[in-house]
Amino acid sequence: xxxxxxxxxxxxxxxxxxxxxxxxxxxxxxWTAGKDARLLIQRCTDCGRYQHPPLSLxxxxxxxxxxxxxxxxxxxxxxxxxxxxxxxxxxxxxxxFAAVELAEQPELYVFSNVLAPPETVRIGLPxxxxxEHQEDVWLPxxxxxxxxxxx
Amino acid sequence: xxxEGYPEKQVRITGIGQSKVGRPSDxxxxxLTLDACLEAIEDAGLSVDDIDGLTCHFGKVxxxxxxxxxxxxxxxxxxxxxxxxxxxxxxxxxxxMGAIFQAVMAVATGLCRHVxxxxxxxxxxARLASRASTLxxxxxxxxxxxxxxxxxxxxxxxVNMWALxxxxxxxxxxxxxxxxxxxxxxxRRMAAHNPNAIYREPxxxxxxxxxxxxxxxxxxxxxxxxxxxxxxxxxxxxxAAKDLRNTPLAVEAMGMSIxxxxxxxxxxxxxxxxxxxxxxxxxxxxxxxxKDVDCAQIxxxxxxxxxxxxxxxxLCAPGEAVRFIEDGTRVALDGELPxxxxxxxxxxxxxxxxxxxxxxxxxxxxxxGGRQVKDAQxxxxxxxxxxxxxxxxxxx
Numbered sequence: 001x002x003x004x005x006x007x008x009x010x011x012x013x014x015x016x017x018x019x020x021x022x023x024x025x026x027x028x029x030x031w032t033a034g035k036d037a038r039l040l041i042q043r044c045t046d047c048g049r050y051q052h053p054p055l056s057l058x059x060x061x062x063x064x065x066x067x068x069x070x071x072x073x074x075x076x077x078x079x080x081x082x083x084x085x086x087x088x089x090x091x092x093x094x095x096x097f098a099a100v101e102l103a104e105q106p107e108l109y110v111f112s113n114v115l116a117p118p119e120t121v122r123i124g125l126p127x128x129x130x131x132e133h134q135e136d137v138w139l140p141x142x143x144x145x146x147x148x149x150x151x
Numbered sequence: 152x153x154x155e156g157y158p159e160k161q162v163r164i165t166g167i168g169q170s171k172v173g174r175p176s177d178x179x180x181x182x183l184t185l186d187a188c189l190e191a192i193e194d195a196g197l198s199v200d201d202i203d204g205l206t207c208h209f210g211k212v213x214x215x216x217x218x219x220x221x222x223x224x225x226x227x228x229x230x231x232x233x234x235x236x237x238x239x240x241x242x243x244x245x246x247x248m249g250a251i252f253q254a255v256m257a258v259a260t261g262l263c264r265h266v267x268x269x270x271x272x273x274x275x276x277a278r279l280a281s282r283a284s285t286l287x288x289x290x291x292x293x294x295x296x297x298x299x300x301x302x303x304x305x306x307x308x309x310v311n312m313w314a315l316x317x318x319x320x321x322x323x324x325x326x327x328x329x330x331x332x333x334x335x336x337x338x339r340r341m342a343a344h345n346p347n348a349i350y351r352e353p354x355x356x357x358x359x360x361x362x363x364x365x366x367x368x369x370x371x372x373x374x375x376x377x378x379x380x381x382x383x384x385x386x387x388x389x390x391a392a393k394d395l396r397n398t399p400l401a402v403e404a405m406g407m408s409i410x411x412x413x414x415x416x417x418x419x420x421x422x423x424x425x426x427x428x429x430x431x432x433x434x435x436x437x438x439x440x441x442k443d444v445d446c447a448q449i450x451x452x453x454x455x456x457x458x459x460x461x462x463x464x465x466l467c468a469p470g471e472a473v474r475f476i477e478d479g480t481r482v483a484l485d486g487e488l489p490x491x492x493x494x495x496x497x498x499x500x501x502x503x504x505x506x507x508x509x510x511x512x513x514x515x516x517x518x519x520g521g522r523q524v525k526d527a528q529x530x531x532x533x534x535x536x537x538x539x540x541x542x543x544x545x546x547x
Contacts (some may be wrong), residue, residue: 007538017305018291018303018304018305019288019289020292020293020294020303021293021294021300021302021303022294022295022299023293024295025412027299050216052415052416052518053297053300053415053416078319078420078421079315079318079322079421080315081311081317081318081366081367081369082197082364082366082368083311083365083367084363084364084365084367085308085366085467087286087305087307087308088281088283088286088288088307092303092511095469097301097304097306097314097315097366098310098315098316099417106532107417107418107420109416110413111300111301111304112304112307113304113305118367123318123322137303137456138305139304141304147161
């Protein structure tokens with residue numbers, strides 16, 4: 001089962017315009033976990049520390065005890081930018097690029113897009129992951145957490 | 152004392168050169184390189200045959216969008232020299248200044264006596280062929296390495312990363328474009344007196360605020376401009392510098408570090424950069440203090456680099472640099488800390504770090520003309536946005 005498609009139009013990016021990541025032995029799990037509708041982040045089985053991007057060695061324990069571990073997919077916008085410049089042909093709509101701090105650990109960041117109207121995004125905005133599937137990649141994107149304002 | 156044994160204490164800067172700036176240039180990248188190199192050699196009062204070491208940042212990159220179109224080998228051949236030591240710095244080293252640090256160490260360890268260091272960029276010409284050549288996007292079907300964590304999300308330019316810092320800094324310290332904009336205004340004010348600056352027309356804060364947004368909160372005048380050009384300098388042994396043309400300039404101290412946002416990994420809250428370690432190293436290697444600095448040439452690929460660096464190198468306290476720059480008086484020629492007196496990369500053009508070192512020498516040799524800092528005896532110069540280098544230069 002996959003997540004419903006993220007919103008398009010003024011806040012989304014049309015799929016053909018994205019340039020996809022090369023999958024490597026270290027990173028493949030991160031880019032493909034979305035096919036099961038979950039976000040996987042590398043974690044040390046000894047000390048429990050999360051590490052992203054994946055690097056094969058725990059930077060605290062210095063042991064190769066890392067495994068891909070499911071996380072909640074929830075977090076908050078640590079900082080963001082609204083891009084206005086058209087870098088490539090077809091990339092002609094504003095979009096939000098953000099550092100999302102995952103709920104599991106302070107300063108555990110995933111860089112991604114936040115799918116929301118630019119004027120609604122702020123530092124601290126609670127977000128949740130969703131996925132955009134292209135070829136063999138499920139890109140983790142984020143959208144405002146439902147009912148976040150009531151929380 | 153122990154400080155006297157440090158490698159930077161064994162060397163002096165003895166000459167500088169810079170090609171004419173172009174956007175684009177009508178001269179080839181190799182011609183621009185030779186213009187800068189020959190000027191630096193002449194400026195030092197040396198002959199080409201005196202050069203026994205050669206390095207550059209960061210070696211020839213043939214398909215790099217003009218990031219480094221000329222390396223040491225063709226420069227060596229064109230100059231007709233056979234240096235005993237060559238070693239271009241790496242893109243994985245302490246930033247643009249890596250080649251200068253390597254030259255310092257080569258001279259200090261006795262490998263050679265006069266090292267020619269250069270940095271050439273051909274990004275204006277490269278962009279004519281491909282608008283995307285200077286982006287992070289790459290030419291392959293898929294994006295690899297650290298950029299794989301940015302480009303798939305359409306963060307095609309480094310401005311998207313540095314905008315994250317600007318937004319976080321604004322949010323944490325309660326400042327905004329009305330304060331940050333003074334960096335661009337100050338740069339143009341300085342560049343008006345720099346004949347080799349690419350943009351010399353003054354701008355106002357209103358001009359800054361009404362220019363188009365690139366990646367919020369960074370606007371057009373927060374971004375440097377791609378150019379074609381080359382800068383060169385001569386690092387000589389202190390004993391070989393005594394009888395040359397210029398008053399030798401001492402590298403009083405140097406500092407270096409690496410880290411930050413470039414690999415998809417990040418530590419901290421996006422309001423500081425790990426250049427703090429370079430700053431700490433710098434001040435441990437000298438009896439000078441930040442209060443002794445007469446002017447500063449601070450790397451400005453984007454405006455936000457400047458407050459981050461001023462705080463990292465101890466010239467401002469954390470959170471105070473943007474307020475320090477606000478209204479432009481403290482960073483003016485007659486202010487507390489004259490800043491980026493060439494116009495920096497924002498106005499003089501993206502000489503990629505070496506314009507800053509060149510300008511530090513211009514000031515210490517009193518050649519600044521209408522942009523000269525009165526009685527400048529010392530200058531801090533820093534480069535970098537992932538690898539970081541810092542130097543305190545002074546008249547000997």
